[in-house]
Amino acid sequence: MAGKAGNTDANSVFKHETLTVNGIKTVVMTAGQGDPLVFFHGGGVFSGFDFALPWTERYKVYIPFHPGFGDSGDDPEIADMHDYVLHYLELFDQLKLERGLRLVGFSMGGWMAAEFAMEHRRRLHKLVLVAPAGLRVKEYPGTDLFRIPPEQVPAYLVHDLKVIERYLPKEPDADFLTARYREMTTIARFAWEHPYSQRLARWLHRINVPTLMVWGEQDRLVPHQQSASWAKLIAGAQVQTFKNAGHLVLDEKPEAVKAVADFLA
Amino acid sequence: MSALEDLKFYFFHFMPYVYLPPDYADHEKYPSMWVDFSNRLYDPVKGNELYRRYIGEMVMADKLGYDGVVVNEHHNTPYSMMASCTLIAAAIVPQTERAKICCWGVPINLEFPNRLAEEYAILDVMSGGRLEVAVPLGTGMEYWANPINPATARERMREAIEVMIQAWTADGPTTYTGKYFNYRYLNPWPRPLQKPHPKVYMVGVGSPETIDMAAEMGFGYSIVFIPVKAQLEVFRTFREKSAQHGHHLTSDDTPIGVFAYVAESDEQAEREFKPHLTYFFEDLIRTTPRYLAPPGYISTEQFKARAASGHDALHGHFDWDESVKHLRIVAGTPEHVANKIGQWAEEAQSSKIICHLHMGDMPRWKTVKNLTLFAEEVIPRLRGKQPVVTQHMAAANGQTLPAGAK
Numbered sequence: 001m002a003g004k005a006g007n008t009d010a011n012s013v014f015k016h017e018t019l020t021v022n023g024i025k026t027v028v029m030t031a032g033q034g035d036p037l038v039f040f041h042g043g044g045v046f047s048g049f050d051f052a053l054p055w056t057e058r059y060k061v062y063i064p065f066h067p068g069f070g071d072s073g074d075d076p077e078i079a080d081m082h083d084y085v086l087h088y089l090e091l092f093d094q095l096k097l098e099r100g101l102r103l104v105g106f107s108m109g110g111w112m113a114a115e116f117a118m119e120h121r122r123r124l125h126k127l128v129l130v131a132p133a134g135l136r137v138k139e140y141p142g143t144d145l146f147r148i149p150p151e152q153v154p155a156y157l158v159h160d161l162k163v164i165e166r167y168l169p170k171e172p173d174a175d176f177l178t179a180r181y182r183e184m185t186t187i188a189r190f191a192w193e194h195p196y197s198q199r200l201a202r203w204l205h206r207i208n209v210p211t212l213m214v215w216g217e218q219d220r221l222v223p224h225q226q227s228a229s230w231a232k233l234i235a236g237a238q239v240q241t242f243k244n245a246g247h248l249v250l251d252e253k254p255e256a257v258k259a260v261a262d263f264l265a
Numbered sequence: 266m267s268a269l270e271d272l273k274f275y276f277f278h279f280m281p282y283v284y285l286p287p288d289y290a291d292h293e294k295y296p297s298m299w300v301d302f303s304n305r306l307y308d309p310v311k312g313n314e315l316y317r318r319y320i321g322e323m324v325m326a327d328k329l330g331y332d333g334v335v336v337n338e339h340h341n342t343p344y345s346m347m348a349s350c351t352l353i354a355a356a357i358v359p360q361t362e363r364a365k366i367c368c369w370g371v372p373i374n375l376e377f378p379n380r381l382a383e384e385y386a387i388l389d390v391m392s393g394g395r396l397e398v399a400v401p402l403g404t405g406m407e408y409w410a411n412p413i414n415p416a417t418a419r420e421r422m423r424e425a426i427e428v429m430i431q432a433w434t435a436d437g438p439t440t441y442t443g444k445y446f447n448y449r450y451l452n453p454w455p456r457p458l459q460k461p462h463p464k465v466y467m468v469g470v471g472s473p474e475t476i477d478m479a480a481e482m483g484f485g486y487s488i489v490f491i492p493v494k495a496q497l498e499v500f501r502t503f504r505e506k507s508a509q510h511g512h513h514l515t516s517d518d519t520p521i522g523v524f525a526y527v528a529e530s531d532e533q534a535e536r537e538f539k540p541h542l543t544y545f546f547e548d549l550i551r552t553t554p555r556y557l558a559p560p561g562y563i564s565t566e567q568f569k570a571r572a573a574s575g576h577d578a579l580h581g582h583f584d585w586d587e588s589v590k591h592l593r594i595v596a597g598t599p600e601h602v603a604n605k606i607g608q609w610a611e612e613a614q615s616s617k618i619i620c621h622l623h624m625g626d627m628p629r630w631k632t633v634k635n636l637t638l639f640a641e642e643v644i645p646r647l648r649g650k651q652p653v654v655t656q657h658m659a660a661a662n663g664q665t666l667p668a669g670a671k
Contacts (some may be wrong), residue, residue: 079417149555174572181568184560188416192560 008048008167013056016065016071021090023074028095029063032056035125037102037264038092038111039063040116042133043145044153045070045179049165051250051257058261059102064091066112068186069174081134081197085116092123093127099123102264106250107222107260108132108187111197118206124198128260130214131222131247135204136196140225145187151182153191159218159246183234202232211237212263214256239257272610272647273517275333275367275619276326280319280353282343289548292581296615297552299342299406307343311631315346319555320353322623322632324360329640333365333397335619337371341410343547351384358392366395369468369487372403374413376423378446382432382453389457397461399487400426402475405557417562419470419474421445426482433462466520471499472567480506487619492591493625495640496615520617523606526596526631527638534596537631539585542594544625546583566658599642607647655671 016031029049037059039052043067055061065072068086078084092098092239101124105113110132117127133142148156158164169176187195211234215224230238240259245252250260274328288294295302323334334357338350347353350368366388371381389396408415424443428451431439437452441459457463466485476499477484480519486503488496500519507514526538528616557580558568588594595605606618622639623632 014490076416146560149553174569177572178565178569181558181560182565183574185416185565188414188560192414192416193412 002211008050010049010053013053014049019094020093020174021087021094021241024067024075024087026067026091027065028091030061031056032061033057034059035100035102036097037061037104038146040105040112041066041069042107042109044183046176046179047164047248047251054254054257059264062095066109068189069183074186076189078186081115083190084112085119085175088116089120091214099127099210100265102126104130104260105132107247108133110134111200112202114200114204114207115197117209120205121206121208124209126207127211128263129218130215130250130260131219131224132150132230133195133222134197135200135226135229136198137173137226137229139226140223142196142222142226143220145221146167146192146195148185150177156220157247158252159216159244160252163252164248201233204230205235207234208262212251212260214260215239215241216247216249216252217241217243218245219247219249221247270649271616273332273617274330274644275335275365275520275617276331276520277335277619277621278313278319278323278503278623279337279346280346281346281625282312282315282346284308285343285548292507292551297556298549299339299552300409302342303555312346318629319346320356320360322636326636327361327364328649329636330644331364331620331640333367334361335367335369337369337401339404340407340562343561351388354388355391358388358395362465364395364416365397366392367397367399369399369466370401372401372407373429374418374422374423375407375411376405377446379432379451379453383427383455386453386455386457388432389459389463391457394458396457396499397465397466398463399466399468405472405559405562407555408559408562415559418562423478429433430462433457455622471495474550476503476506478554479503480512481510483507483510484514485514487520489522490592493593494591510625512638516614519615520619521593521609521613522619522621523593523595523609523620525602525606525639526597526622526635526642527599527602528634531597534598538596538624539623541627541631542585543583546588547581551581581648599612599638599646602639603646606643627645660665
């Protein structure tokens, strides 16, 4: 797929494995040794996974591309976040990841990880939600991604644009734009009508594994004040916020990446 | 009988709201006249004046002998004051006597299909069987304005059309079990007067999915605003595919649209027509690539082709000399206009001429003049006229055109 997470250091460290899950080509990046850490990426993969390299020194890191993103194939039948939960049950069976999972989800992947955790908490050892989307918080509403013109999106992602500049095309690039259109199409399949889930507020209380919330204080897409609502619903959840960081807090703050690794130990 | 002996002329009105702010042509301030063009700029008193005027022009077309009047609908835009074209049609029906009433039409995804089947049946019964409908997917812009998922729009439309046809043709109550719709008692009253149902067209810009659907379902295909060369190619594909599905098309299954203005001389016609056509193409249909293609509305392959070729030239740019080469635009004397339309009909093998005779901010006097001159001086020159080329073609092939081609 053109416009994939290219030009990144992580590409040379991670091994790319191709599996088939319920008929859909699914690419999983793996690197490192140790207990399994699975990362659910967010709604855009153009900036790659360089931030995750320190994790590979302590864990065996799995970064699967969700159907409809990056190197994985499209699944036009996906209509609901729950379809992704089922997709990952099958993928984890194939990868023999039965128990003791350290699950980290970012943004849309945080929403996905939360849904997975509230349905399959016994599989998890610990959970980290990084600027998760999906919860409807009336006082601090998230930005509807569909309302932002593509050229304005980068400014919504980071506090310091320099952090992602190297991943952005210098000039209008049809392949890059098409990759983003494909991602937005995938997200539209389950989130066009409601870019949030009513289910989260009703069932998040089921999550009974140690949970860490990580947020950038300058997040313009999902305001960090939403963390209070999450923490109220997930018993014992800790919250760590980082100054001078936007939505891509893991790319902007190495100390956030370290905080995740320490918490998962 | 020639395919083109029996040309029909349908007057299509877009009913735009034309009292825009003085800086409406500022592309930077208003990159789109759709979706987010603020409705605080709408003045209902002026709207009332325009509805009365435009509906009067539709009624006049019936009295002048046009074979049909055409309405359609769009949302969140001054391009069209017909946010519900069945409402406008209902206002026209009792004021007209002969003309077909063409709803071309409601994007079926924006309604429950049983309800649209009902609304259309009401219009067909009320008008004594004068209804024709077309089913558009709706522009990308409609999906920003309405809470319907663009990523599943085509699949949903297909089911919706099946429901509508079933509601019209099968004795109820019936059931329908689909991915998007489940009907336990599909049994709408009334049913249409025309049997098996009013004429149906798909509306499209030539996308393969729409052509396939129209061919498979045995509908006509109404094409909009793409270069004539591409239109002819689409018609060729459509005829082939329809034949593969066992549907024998007639020449009214592939209507063509013409932008026409008639005046005393070619120069005067062009002078009187041009500003309004410019207003239409540069301003009323101006929008952004993003609004044209909400997520999933087109395939990633189609998106890539668009992104690689740059901006869609139709939406916000107009050059008369360039446009007359690619679109069916004619301004001139009755003789000139009739000749041109005759050629276009012949070339497309289409007997149904959709006439865009009011464009943009055309004032009433020009609309009345154009409608009248076209009806009294152009239509008679074309009706019942056997195109010479067709005779030659038939003779060269040693055959006459199939009788079914009408």
